[in-house]
Amino acid sequence: DGGITQSPKYLFRKEGQNVTLSCEQNLNHDAMYWYRQDPGQGLRLIYYSQIVNDFQKGDIAEGYSVSREKKESFPLTVTSAQKNPTAFYLCASSIKSGTEYEQYFGPGTRLTVT
């Protein structure tokens, strides 16, 4: 089955630790995205990548880092510099061009930092 996998579904960390969230897709999509979701605020874009080895900051990139070494993988690291890391994190992917403008979302990872 084609799709996006995010692991783990729930993640717990102590304050001051970096943590990496996994995102893998087998849809052969060029573009991948990371969003953060907080109650009542919708989704906010953290980082996105339109091609391997290239990525751009979104609206709330501070305290986060990403890499895009392979087309199918786009891991997100939440660093200790992120002041409020507890949130639901969603990864998405889309075809870069053409008439398809739909973003496909993974199931999400809920990160709790205490």
Added chain:
Amino acid sequence: AQSVTQLDSQVPVFEEAPVELRCNYSSSVSVYLFWYVQYPNQGLQLLLKYLSGSTLVESINGFEAEFNKSQTSFHLRKPSVHISDTAEYFCAVSEDGNKLVFGAGTILRVKS
């Protein structure tokens, strides 16, 4: 800059009643518009989208949305809701077909 306003944070409605979830956007250029649905603790699923052409778009499960350029709106409607429609609904806009800007979401609560 683009922005999306979903005018209602929660909409309670009885089963089989009609519902409208409101969405207004602001943008200085032509846009693509989307409605996504999210069930608890899950990712988002595309409900319907407007790219061009007919201003009325429909989903396979009875939802429809109408693009109104003059009012910069893309309201979502369903003539008769089911308990299973209970979820959070997000309106989103994109100017380039890549970056999406989301509204804050509307929780639809269908009561029996």
